[in-house]
Amino acid sequence: MQENHVRSVIKGASWRMLGTIDTIFLSFIYTGQITKALKIGGVELFTKIFLFYLHERVWMRLTFGTEEVRKGNEIIIQDKHYRSIIKGASWRVIGSLDTFWIALFVNSDSAHPTQTAFYIAATEVITKIALFWMHERIWMRVKWGAKPDQVLQPATQ
16 A cells, blocks of 8 residues: 555654553553653654664665566566565564663662663564554554555556
């Protein structure tokens, strides 16, 4: 499904809010302190937007996992499925490392800051994959801002 720019921005913002709420929740579970959980989530809100932007820009420059496909008289560069999987996995690593370092910094005064940061980041890997899947499935049902899929006509000779 293709979508207009406003839908993409709102979808991205809704994901970031859901992801931040998840991080705050996990941070509260492992730290037992709402102020620390809010600090971790608040900092991550901004760092993840910036890091995701950089991640996207790097992947735009990589040709790994792309192929040229002829559609009519045009040649279009398309991503292969494994590229999307590797791109998603690389983002999850960056996102979890970001959470780890933020949690470590915020929890530096606790008895086991490294262990707590690790638990938050490791749990986040699982919860974020599940939540992202759920988020995508919900947005697939929302028709606002969606463009109908294009049907490609065979080129006439």
